[in-house]
Amino acid sequence: MSDIGSPRRTHLAVTGLSPRLSKSERTRAAILDAAREFLRLRPFRELTVAELMKSAGASRATFYQYFNDLHGLMATLLDEVKEGIVTGAQPWFSEVGDPAQGLRHSLAALVAVGAEKGFILRAVSDAATQDARLEDVWEGFIGAFDELVAERIARDQALGLIAPFEPSAVARALNRMDAATLIQAFGRPPMADRGAVLAALERIWLSTLYPDTPLSGNVQGR
Amino acid sequence: MSDIGSPRRTHLAVTGLSPRLSKSERTRAAILDAAREFLRLRPFRELTVAELMKSAGASRATFYQYFNDLHGLMATLLDEVKEGIVTGAQPWFSEVGDPAQGLRHSLAALVAVGAEKGFILRAVSDAATQDARLEDVWEGFIGAFDELVAERIARDQALGLIAPFEPSAVARALNRMDAATLIQAFGRPPMADRGAVLAALERIWLSTLYPDTPLSGNVQGR
DNA sequence: GCCTATATCTGACATTGTGTTAGATTTATT
DNA sequence: AATAAATCTAACACAATGTCAGATATAGGC
Numbered sequence: 207m208s209d210i211g212s213p214r215r216t217h218l219a220v221t222g223l224s225p226r227l228s229k230s231e232r233t234r235a236a237i238l239d240a241a242r243e244f245l246r247l248r249p250f251r252e253l254t255v256a257e258l259m260k261s262a263g264a265s266r267a268t269f270y271q272y273f274n275d276l277h278g279l280m281a282t283l284l285d286e287v288k289e290g291i292v293t294g295a296q297p298w299f300s301e302v303g304d305p306a307q308g309l310r311h312s313l314a315a316l317v318a319v320g321a322e323k324g325f326i327l328r329a330v331s332d333a334a335t336q337d338a339r340l341e342d343v344w345e346g347f348i349g350a351f352d353e354l355v356a357e358r359i360a361r362d363q364a365l366g367l368i369a370p371f372e373p374s375a376v377a378r379a380l381n382r383m384d385a386a387t388l389i390q391a392f393g394r395p396p397m398a399d400r401g402a403v404l405a406a407l408e409r410i411w412l413s414t415l416y417p418d419t420p421l422s423g424n425v426q427g428r
Numbered sequence: 429m430s431d432i433g434s435p436r437r438t439h440l441a442v443t444g445l446s447p448r449l450s451k452s453e454r455t456r457a458a459i460l461d462a463a464r465e466f467l468r469l470r471p472f473r474e475l476t477v478a479e480l481m482k483s484a485g486a487s488r489a490t491f492y493q494y495f496n497d498l499h500g501l502m503a504t505l506l507d508e509v510k511e512g513i514v515t516g517a518q519p520w521f522s523e524v525g526d527p528a529q530g531l532r533h534s535l536a537a538l539v540a541v542g543a544e545k546g547f548i549l550r551a552v553s554d555a556a557t558q559d560a561r562l563e564d565v566w567e568g569f570i571g572a573f574d575e576l577v578a579e580r581i582a583r584d585q586a587l588g589l590i591a592p593f594e595p596s597a598v599a600r601a602l603n604r605m606d607a608a609t610l611i612q613a614f615g616r617p618p619m620a621d622r623g624a625v626l627a628a629l630e631r632i633w634l635s636t637l638y639p640d641t642p643l644s645g646n647v648q649g650r
Numbered sequence: 651g652c653c654t655a656t657a658t659c660t661g662a663c664a665t666t667g668t669g670t671t672a673g674a675t676t677t678a679t680t
Numbered sequence: 681a682a683t684a685a686a687t688c689t690a691a692c693a694c695a696a697t698g699t700c701a702g703a704t705a706t707a708g709g710c
Binding site: 267 | 698
């Protein structure tokens with residue numbers, strides 16, 4: 207959790223597992239909804255607090271009750287995406303079954319999440335450019351995968367399943383490729399073809415790490 | 429040339445092939461120098477016209493004599509880098525000699541340029557986030573390579589040198605990888621190790637396109 | 651239904667940086 | 681010295697931010 211997002215908080219009436227959201231929870235959700243709705247169609251650079259809060263149906267001052275600034279809001283949106291990506295990546299990381307198959311499943315999940323939340327990834331990476339703290343959050347997010355992937359590669363190298371090479375630079379490059387590709391393909395309308403994107407990433411990852419695995423199905427392109 | 433950069437221009441005293449720069453040429457160069465100097469160490473988000481022109485030794489108003497805004501300036505800086513990259517990429521594109529060797533040379537040149545001008549690439553890609561016109565320029569820059577690479581792949585596929593697959597998505601992914609990797613590695617201090625970056629890119633590109641080529645030298649990492 | 655804490659609203663403010671302009675002044679060139 | 685080009689100063693309007701005080705509304709417990 208990135209902690210960037212939230213300012214002074216008041217009592218936060220936690221009425222048990224209330225089926226209904228408290229007033230402040232609803233307001234907060236309305237702001238996040240409005241932001242998602244906006245960013246699905248328009249770039250972060252055009253987002254202003256005033257317009258956002260008009261959509262959210264509250265006053266500009268209220269925004270600052272819930273977020274320090276727009277970058278804090280973006281950090282919150284990123285947190286939402288994190289989970290989906292982390293769990294989607296499990297098949298390969300979990301190290302059960304055929305590694306190449308696991309990698310394939312992980313990539314498929316990554317592309318699925320990317321296609322759904324790509325606009326958030328784009329907005330966060332755009333916003334990170336303008337704010338040192340958010341930039342740290344964003345790079346921490348990607349950097350975490352750098353380490354996981356490098357370690358995963360190293361383990362299969364120890365088993366002789368992957369050729370011996372220094373894994374960390376390769377991991378970094380592949381992860382940047384994924385991030386940039388998802389953002390390019392799904393960061394804004396019009397969306398690219400999911401299958402084509404998946405096929406490309408699969409080809410590159412598998413060729414690099416498990417070159418003896420036959421590339422399934424769409425060998426001839428989509 | 430991106431045309432974004434320049435505003436109203438006056439007479440532009442061209443005194444033949446003058447060995448010395450005219451006054452306006454010197455001012456313009458001073459601005460660009462100051463920008464490069466700044467961006468080598470600090471991110472684009474911290475660049476302001478006032479501070480830039482203090483370093484350049486001219487008044488704030490003068491800036492607007494030469495550039496429409498900071499994004500225009502960035503477009504100009506990008507133009508400088510373009511050339512180096514395009515010529516560096518020749519070996520593979522030119523299609524003489526062993527393709528895998530050509531690719532290797534092209535990648536080496538790319539990494540060399542990246543290590544030198546990476547901070548400009550980072551600054552431009554950061555700035556592109558904030559300005560629709562510059563964003564177009566930046567994406568056009570990368571998109572141009574997407575097409576070149578896709579065509580180059582298609583040609584070797586026709587010769588049976590590269591496995592058959594739909595080239596454009598792969599080209600896009602590999603190019604995004606290169607851009608993001610160079611920016612990550614060399615976009616700001618501290619700089620990454622050139623050799624390690626080159627080895628990683630080489631491995632990925634060659635595995636994907638020419639998998640039967642033995643990976644030279646640093647197979648075991650550096 | 652009342653009361654109180656919580657949340658919100660309005661309207662204003664100072665701040666920062668942008669891009670433009672007018673008119674005076676410097677500098678280069680011939 | 682004369683002229684044109686380049687620069688300077690100083691001011692302006694503008695957009696957006698983040699903050700604040702005080703008035704007002706609203707939810708939920710009693």
